Amino acid sequence: xxxRIVNFNPGPAAxxxxxxxxxxxxxxxxxxxGMSIAEISHRSALFEQVLNDAIERVVRLxxxxxxxxxxxxxxxxxxxxVMIPMNLIPEGSSADYINTGTWAxxxxxxxxxxxxxxxVIASSKDRDFRYIxxxxxxxxxAAYLHFTSNNTIKGTQWATFPKAGxxxxxxxxxSDILSRPFDPxxxxxIYAGAQKNLGPxxxxxxxxxxxxxxxxxxxxxxxFRYTTHAEKNSLYNTPPCxxxxxxxxxxxxxxxxxxxxxAMEKINREKAGLLYGYMDSTDFYKGTADVDxxxxxxxxxxxxxxxxxxxxxxxxxxxxxGGLKGHRSVGGCRASLYNSISKEAVExxxxxxxxxxAKNG
Amino acid sequence: xxxRIVNFNPGPAAxxxxxxxxxxxxxxxxxxxGMSIAEISHRSALFEQVLNDAIERVVRLxxxxxxxxxxxxxxxxxxxxVMIPMNLIPEGSSADYINTGTWAxxxxxxxxxxxxxxxVIASSKDRDFRYIxxxxxxxxxAAYLHFTSNNTIKGTQWATFPKAGxxxxxxxxxSDILSRPFDPxxxxxIYAGAQKNLGPxxxxxxxxxxxxxxxxxxxxxxxFRYTTHAEKNSLYNTPPCxxxxxxxxxxxxxxxxxxxxxAMEKINREKAGLLYGYMDSTDFYKGTADVDxxxxxxxxxxxxxxxxxxxxxxxxxxxxxGGLKGHRSVGGCRASLYNSISKEAVExxxxxxxxxxAKNG
Numbered sequence: 001x002x003x004r005i006v007n008f009n010p011g012p013a014a015x016x017x018x019x020x021x022x023x024x025x026x027x028x029x030x031x032x033x034g035m036s037i038a039e040i041s042h043r044s045a046l047f048e049q050v051l052n053d054a055i056e057r058v059v060r061l062x063x064x065x066x067x068x069x070x071x072x073x074x075x076x077x078x079x080x081x082v083m084i085p086m087n088l089i090p091e092g093s094s095a096d097y098i099n100t101g102t103w104a105x106x107x108x109x110x111x112x113x114x115x116x117x118x119x120v121i122a123s124s125k126d127r128d129f130r131y132i133x134x135x136x137x138x139x140x141x142a143a144y145l146h147f148t149s150n151n152t153i154k155g156t157q158w159a160t161f162p163k164a165g166x167x168x169x170x171x172x173x174x175s176d177i178l179s180r181p182f183d184p185x186x187x188x189x190i191y192a193g194a195q196k197n198l199g200p201x202x203x204x205x206x207x208x209x210x211x212x213x214x215x216x217x218x219x220x221x222x223x224f225r226y227t228t229h230a231e232k233n234s235l236y237n238t239p240p241c242x243x244x245x246x247x248x249x250x251x252x253x254x255x256x257x258x259x260x261x262x263a264m265e266k267i268n269r270e271k272a273g274l275l276y277g278y279m280d281s282t283d284f285y286k287g288t289a290d291v292d293x294x295x296x297x298x299x300x301x302x303x304x305x306x307x308x309x310x311x312x313x314x315x316x317x318x319x320x321x322g323g324l325k326g327h328r329s330v331g332g333c334r335a336s337l338y339n340s341i342s343k344e345a346v347e348x349x350x351x352x353x354x355x356x357x358a359k360n361g
Numbered sequence: 362x363x364x365r366i367v368n369f370n371p372g373p374a375a376x377x378x379x380x381x382x383x384x385x386x387x388x389x390x391x392x393x394x395g396m397s398i399a400e401i402s403h404r405s406a407l408f409e410q411v412l413n414d415a416i417e418r419v420v421r422l423x424x425x426x427x428x429x430x431x432x433x434x435x436x437x438x439x440x441x442x443v444m445i446p447m448n449l450i451p452e453g454s455s456a457d458y459i460n461t462g463t464w465a466x467x468x469x470x471x472x473x474x475x476x477x478x479x480x481v482i483a484s485s486k487d488r489d490f491r492y493i494x495x496x497x498x499x500x501x502x503a504a505y506l507h508f509t510s511n512n513t514i515k516g517t518q519w520a521t522f523p524k525a526g527x528x529x530x531x532x533x534x535x536s537d538i539l540s541r542p543f544d545p546x547x548x549x550x551i552y553a554g555a556q557k558n559l560g561p562x563x564x565x566x567x568x569x570x571x572x573x574x575x576x577x578x579x580x581x582x583x584x585f586r587y588t589t590h591a592e593k594n595s596l597y598n599t600p601p602c603x604x605x606x607x608x609x610x611x612x613x614x615x616x617x618x619x620x621x622x623x624a625m626e627k628i629n630r631e632k633a634g635l636l637y638g639y640m641d642s643t644d645f646y647k648g649t650a651d652v653d654x655x656x657x658x659x660x661x662x663x664x665x666x667x668x669x670x671x672x673x674x675x676x677x678x679x680x681x682x683g684g685l686k687g688h689r690s691v692g693g694c695r696a697s698l699y700n701s702i703s704k705e706a707v708e709x710x711x712x713x714x715x716x717x718x719a720k721n722g
Contacts, residue, residue, distance in 0.1 A: 005395030009402050012602060017389075020397050024388040028381050034366030034681060036381050038561035038607065041370050041684065074435035074563070075584060078598040082582040106583075113582050195599055200399035202435070202563045202601030221443035221474050222467075223436060237439040238556055240563030241373060242603055246399065320395060323402065 009323030150176035155300030199247035370684030511537035516661030
């Protein structure tokens with residue numbers, strides 16, 4: 001497959017080649033059904049196997065206790081920004097939020113639009129979200145504490161998750177779910193758009209603790225209630241079948257080819273370590289995040305000038321290293337090192353960076 | 362492709378073989394990008410071409426005037442059941458609904474949950490939704506008149522759309538969009554889950570007239586506002602890229618291989634005519650819908666006994682004729698004759714039906 005490029009896109013992002021090959025190979029006849037995965041009924045035994053296998057793999061990989069439900073929904077993390085406060089802030093209660101960048105800001109905007117009580121207990125906006133806040137007080141009795149575990153645009157990540165005592169954690173893990181193991185017990189809800197570490201765009205995983213389901217207020221529209229989807233195993237209405245199927249294949253790859261989240265984290269630490277290590281050894285590339293807040297998933301950096309950044313992205317593309325442009329809102333460069341990016345891919349990026357710095361430094 | 366079956370599934374449903382083959386053939390390297398369609402950025406020129414081509418084809422196929430926007434959203438028709446009354450019933454106004462079965466009933470349930478003024482001006486519930494109501498008064502000044510153009514479960518279809526004067530029509534066309542031409546001008550909004558005539562599950566097309574966008578009340582959550590998606594050309598957040606791409610290929614097939622909606626309707630009329638014609642010539646198979654309300658898309662019928670129905674579905678499956686079981690809520694049998702089902706497929710079904718009736722009659 002020499003025609004394929006190394007794809008550092010921030011999402012939709014690179015997927016494991018073996019997953020793509022399997023989708024291609026069985027696309028006209030899914031497991032002997034004589035139909036494409038795009039054509040089979042979501043109520044068929046064949047599809048339910050796919051769905052339930054995906055759920056079981058999430059449970060095993062994240063070591064979820066028995067009181068968590070795994071849902072596959074539509075609408076992206078952006079829809080969760082509003083469904084969470086709609087469902088999980090009961091009358092008379094208030095939720096805590098920590099603002100670490102673009103996505104957290106959007107989550108906070110939705111709780112504001114709903115007019116639900118909430119408090120932003122910490123923010124790193126004072127320094128353009130270059131760091132993860134350390135000093136904050138969780139409000140005793142808060143409905144939940146919402147935070148974004150990894151900030152795709154700003155290149156920061158929570159190294160360890162906030163301690164909130166009895167207050168359930170709610171986290172947008174869109175850009176680092178499955179990248180490392182963690183203790184799920186303090187969480188009331190975890191959500192993630194699939195298009196970074198989980199699969200293609202078009203499905204959002206929601207992991208919800210059962211006691212959170214009981215908080216639902218009366219008279220919510222059917223599709224906006226977590227109970228609707230939990231009671232029907234994500235089959236209340238037609239789910240995004242192809243996306244769920246591809247997520248199932250990616251989960252299988254993490255579990256069986258990589259060997260689980262401990263092994264995945266080791267690879268991810270090694271990849272990020274190589275790239276940050278090289279960047280720290282030169283003045284040509286400068287990381288934008290504080291060292292202790294750096295993301296293993298999204299490495300954001302600047303070159304000496306914007307012209308050099310443009311040239312860097314364009315020349316890298318010619319060398320089959322794609323997707324290195326920073327988010328349009330912040331500029332600069334970004335290499336997203338999601339699970340599917342191999343150590344070899346990072347090494348080839350570093351080799352290119354060295355060469356580019358030598359020629360342009 | 363002898364391994365493929367003839368797939369009469371009601372949705373997700375059969376797709377044109379040439380579409381599936383193209384997806385397969387370019388799945389590892391989308392149009393020279395070196396990436397899968399599942400891996401490319403939704404903000405890349407390559408993806409925007411796909412999206413815009415899909416939009417332009419919808420405009421051409423449906424002959425939409427310039428004041429219509431074509432959106433690709435997530436969440437299925439079920440999410441539209443609530444977004445429509447949220448967005449399109451201004452303060453002091455009330456909407457009309459016609460109830461023709463399961464899906465219309467669900468749409469009415471959501472306007473009830475929202476507590477928005479509405480009136481069910483006609484219903485065919487008195488005879489288990491076997492017919493399309495003919496006598497009804499549209500309320501002058503109603504916000505809109507909502508109806509389901511084709512009823513997948515009950516096997517009925519509006520032969521001609523209701524006349525509502527100045528009241529904008531709003532229609533769930535999930536199961537018959539693109540099956541025939543119609544005049545779009547009386548419509549304020551048309552919506553359709555893709556998984557019948559348009560593509561795979563996971564994307565919903567919403568066609569909205571610009572004056573409808575102006576009705577939006579203050580303080581709606583961002584993702585539930587049509588304006589959010591209209592202003593960003595369906596790219597406010599990451600869209601379901603694979604599903605949109607496959608819809609684009611299906612639209613291309615309808616436009617270029619079939620030759621447009623007039624040609625499509627001719628084929629669909631011929632297919633339905635053959636099957637209903639045969640059914641009417643025997644006492645063994647009995648259609649469940651009134652003759653003047655019959656659907657060209659979903660042909661629902663009963664056999665003399667439930668045991669024979671089970672046997673019919675099982676033996677058909679052995680002959681590679683799949684998906685003939687009726688909806689679990691109504692029983693019986695159903696053959697869905699969406700656009701991708703060829704005349705030859707219907708002829709092979711009829712041949713099987715004749716043989717089965719001869720052996721079991």
